[in-house]
């Protein structure tokens with residue numbers, strides 16, 4: 001069973017890398033310009049480590065509890081661990097110092113706590129600001145018209161370093177609709193970069209998942225977060 005799963009992950013990993021390279025070429029970039037992050041929620045550490053042995057070097061978890069329970073089992077010697085899910089302020093202290101990047105910061109309150117917990121440990125924590133590009137009501141992320149103000153507030157905090165933007169667009173039936181969200185997000189990323197805000201470094205644009213990562217890369221993503229296309233459909237227990 002595990003043998004077959006390992007083989008599947010190996011096959012998927014190779015295929016995804018090829019697809020990323022093809023999409024990158026369409027965007028005038030190369031494979032190396034795009035970071036593949038594996039979204040590892042519900043995936044056993046043994047399977048994650050197998051993917052890491054194949055060359056995977058970025059993984060992201062969604063839930064603090066799950067991250068902590070797997071933390072000692074990950075082989076992180078050559079791999080970065082990131083947090084990509086919705087983060088509650090009261091759980092920040094449990095992951096600061098363990099993760100290399102928190103992708104899902106969407107409020108000053110959350111940023112302030114990450115800053116405080118980082119300073120306590122003499123660290124600087126890298127973050128992305130999450131944008132709700134589809135303006136969905138029950139979704140995390142800041143609306144685009146509030147992004148600049150939030151970035152300016154965050155940039156005044158020590159112990160935190162803004163590295164870019166992340167988004168999860170609405171689920172779309174049509175590929176052209178999803179591309180429009182990615183296009184708008186890339187435009188926002190460029191507009192904000194050009195403002196050269198103090199202490200804000202716009203290098204990472206994290207968007208695109210299993211169903212739409214090629215469209216995201218074509219529109220300008222330089223990090224994609226892929227779960228089910230790599231590990232198979234998730235089984236929630």
Ligand SMILES: *Cc1c(COP(=O)(O)O)cnc(C)c1O
Nearest residue numbers: 039062084209210225226227228
């Ligand atoms: C689960 C998850 C992904 C990956 O989703 P797939 O559709 O399985 O590729 C990407 N980003 C976030 C924030 C996720 O929670």
